[in-house]
Amino acid sequence: MPLGIVIRKAPGVTRWVAHVWKAVAVLPGAARADWKELRRDGETVEYHAATLPLELFRTDTEAYLHGxxxxxxxxxxxxxxxxxxxxxDIVLATASPYEAQDYADTGEELVEKVPMPEGLIAWIRDFVEVHHEDEVFVKRRRDKARVDRKEDGIGDARIRQVADVYRAPTAKERVH
Structure with missing residues (x-):
């Protein structure tokens, strides 16, 4: 579904920041746009910055449910x-909080959370109802093999005495 991204430019509150940019809304089914001015109120301006496809994937339904x-x-x-x-540059619009977290973790991108319109909530919920499959939890079982009985790699192989495998060999015990 094409999704228009609305970005607000507001005056900064400190002398070090001239403007603050923030994603404030999405427009489901929007036409293409490239920083088209939508509204102006004094120094605050809202732009239809871009239209990106909102893609949903069957494998991400758990993330959509979480969102x-x-x-x-x-x-x-x-x-x-x-x-x-x-x-x-508007890179991506996603309904997956997991994917958003991945982008936020890099620290290279700015990730903004924008409230979802009611129609979009219904569209995503319908998609999840059709494609979601609960994964059955399978407990992993341990191997019955006893690996603790072998002492491979412990001590010096040149020492034939079992009592102290960590001592250094003497000159008469050395194998040539």
């Missing part, structure tokens, strides 16, 4: 510092 069960279900927008005259 939908949050107090406020969200879409995660991944952004990088801009290139080609843009303030930000």
């Amino acid at each position: 939908l069960s949050a107090k406020v279900p969200a879409i995660y927008v991944v952004m990088r510092p801009g290139t080609e005259g843009r303030p930000l």
Whole structure:
């Protein structure tokens, strides 16, 4: 599903930061856009920065369920510092909190949490109902083999005495 990303530019609160950029909304089914101005209120401006595909995968339904069960279900927008005259490059929009965490862990991207519209919640929930399969927990069983009885690699193989395998061999015990 095409998903429009709305970015807000607001004045900074300190003299070191001129502007603050924040993802504030998503527009399901949006047309293509490239930093199209949507609204202006004084120095605060909202842009339809980009339209990205929101892709859902059968193997990630557990992550989508986790995201939908949050107090406020969200879409995660991944952004990088801009290139080609843009303030930000919008990299990805995902419904998976696990994937968003992976991007946040790198520290190279900015990850913003944007509330999910009701229609998008329903669309993702329908997808999960069709494709989700609970994984059966299989407890791993130990091998019955006793590996603790062998003493391979312990001590010096040149010593024939069992009593102290850690002592150094004497000159008459050395094997040539």
